[in-house]
Amino acid sequence: NFMLTQPHSVSESPGKTVTISCTRSSGSIASNYVQWYQQRPGSAPTTVIYEGNQRPSGVPDRFSGSIDTSSNSASLFVSGLKTEDEADYYCQSYDGTTVVFGGGTKLTVL
């Protein structure tokens, strides 16, 4: 099984852009889609990006995603940061019938 590694925390000022990385330990990042979930304190996760770069309806276009095969990683970009974006973010992918989540990144908007 592979692992997805995320930074433990990131912080940035309102209005700025932040990038959260998600590096796959083995196997290609491009072999299976990557999803990104946002989890605010005390709430269930919600999807901000699915299939690498798709936004569910209702998610603002300030959220975007990409993958980089050279670094075997996926990235979540959040532009025009707002205080409401402060949350934990998890990347997720799979291989066969095994699902893997990253350890989560706490985004602080200060």
Place this chain on the structure above:
Amino acid sequence: QVLLAESGGGVVQPGGSLRLSCAASGFSFTIYGIHWVRQAPGKGLEWVAFIRSDGGDKYYADSVKGRFSISRDNSKSSVYLQMNSLRADDTALYYCAKERDTVAVTYYFDYWGQGTLVTVSS
């Protein structure tokens, strides 16, 4: 709208059993697979199990294989997670989540319930 409501959590002693339920509404339940995902207190997300729409395919995380069993009753729009031989490290908030696709298993959870808390402690 899509709603998933978990129930059945509680406090159980190590080695004990518990059965969780997930009641679904607001979508065609019989054509979608359902996942269970858990989150230990203060920790990250961990996928637990999946059941296909017709109950024909069931997949489990290695950490629960042989101890947990997933099932569904399409007449009641419900999915169940039978948890046996519970251990302290099974303590978590257990979410049920809807699979996005109706045919392939994409492991993309497009709707989540609010979770039910399971505490394994003596």
